[in-house]
Amino acid sequence: MSIEKRLLDPASRKPKPDPETLQFGKAFTDHMLVVEYDSGEGWHDARIEPYAPFPMSPSAMVLHYGQAVFEGLKCYKAVDGRLLLFRPELNFKRLNTSDDRLCIPYIDEEFALSSLIELLKVEKDWVPSLEGTSLYIRPFVFATESALGVHPAHSYLYMVILSPVGPYYKEGVNPVRIVIEDEYVRSIKGGIGFTKGAANYAISLKGQEKAQDSGFTQVLWLDGVERKYIEEVGTMNVFFVIGGTLVTPALSGSILPGVTRDSCIAMAKSWGIPVEERKISAEEIFEAHESGRLDEAFGSGTAAVISPIGELSWQDRKAIVSGGKTGPLALRLYNELTGIQYGKLPDKFGWVKEVTLD
Numbered sequence: 001m002s003i004e005k006r007l008l009d010p011a012s013r014k015p016k017p018d019p020e021t022l023q024f025g026k027a028f029t030d031h032m033l034v035v036e037y038d039s040g041e042g043w044h045d046a047r048i049e050p051y052a053p054f055p056m057s058p059s060a061m062v063l064h065y066g067q068a069v070f071e072g073l074k075c076y077k078a079v080d081g082r083l084l085l086f087r088p089e090l091n092f093k094r095l096n097t098s099d100d101r102l103c104i105p106y107i108d109e110e111f112a113l114s115s116l117i118e119l120l121k122v123e124k125d126w127v128p129s130l131e132g133t134s135l136y137i138r139p140f141v142f143a144t145e146s147a148l149g150v151h152p153a154h155s156y157l158y159m160v161i162l163s164p165v166g167p168y169y170k171e172g173v174n175p176v177r178i179v180i181e182d183e184y185v186r187s188i189k190g191g192i193g194f195t196k197g198a199a200n201y202a203i204s205l206k207g208q209e210k211a212q213d214s215g216f217t218q219v220l221w222l223d224g225v226e227r228k229y230i231e232e233v234g235t236m237n238v239f240f241v242i243g244g245t246l247v248t249p250a251l252s253g254s255i256l257p258g259v260t261r262d263s264c265i266a267m268a269k270s271w272g273i274p275v276e277e278r279k280i281s282a283e284e285i286f287e288a289h290e291s292g293r294l295d296e297a298f299g300s301g302t303a304a305v306i307s308p309i310g311e312l313s314w315q316d317r318k319a320i321v322s323g324g325k326t327g328p329l330a331l332r333l334y335n336e337l338t339g340i341q342y343g344k345l346p347d348k349f350g351w352v353k354e355v356t357l358d
């Protein structure tokens, strides 16, 4: 499919935000990618056009039944000026996993990647170069058919928007305070917890709000059936270091298979650190803490990279982890991962894809 370019003339492009004060997802670049889908016709009319509001029917199905999925990845500027993507093929593969679960038509993964690269070529000057900043990439698909009957829609839009970003949490790589939620649940096996379906985030807001009202940064979710086993944090997978072993919940169908999670596991294994993917109960975590064996806890995700957990709260129990500081493995993973992503360290796993600009 060819991509039509309807570009703004240089004089009407926006000024770039100050890289020093970038927040997460507040500023957007000049252009976006749009591809339409209609049943019978398939995906068509791919174009790069000015970033702007667009008309949508009040009966567009996404507004009523939430048939929407998204992805999140980043474009990093290396010190030598190269633009780098990190394992982008996994994001487009996961987009289709999400699409499949939500009855959204499949998008050709090679087209998704090549059209993203076309958009990045147009917006290359928007990739910030200050340390810790990047251009966040948000691909998403949603149902646009005008209808109120509940059924998989017959028309969709696939779009990609770009946002220059700084650190996800105002704490940066500093430890966050997390509370284990035992009233609300995020997902159950058989549901859509393993997808980046938009509804997963709608369902998490209440717990998130409750946590923030009590002074916590994020929620750590428990499994939706027994409310015993650790699942993940709002937008991050979670890891614990217990007696020298790196432990993370197994992918059981209710948690998101993070690209960062997978990368952390591969890096840790390559360093000879024992890794276990299994069920972990909240009780086990607090017992490990009480017996002095809980060395570290941290979250992993594209947006926040590695986010150390300095304090974990559950009912009336509280664990200060790593003395409330960033633990050594969290720091090592953060340095290795960002080193690879920004092209400062050798890409020994073959994870980096350079965006060729010519």
Ligand SMILES: *Cc1c(COP(=O)(O)O)cnc(C)c1O
Pocket: 072, 196, 232, 233, 234, 235, 236, 237, 256, 257, 258, 259, 260, 261, 300, 301, 302, 303
């Ligand atoms: C996106 C996301 C993650 C992290 O996935 P990455 O691929 O590492 O960015 C983890 N949990 C949830 C719920 C997410 O939405």
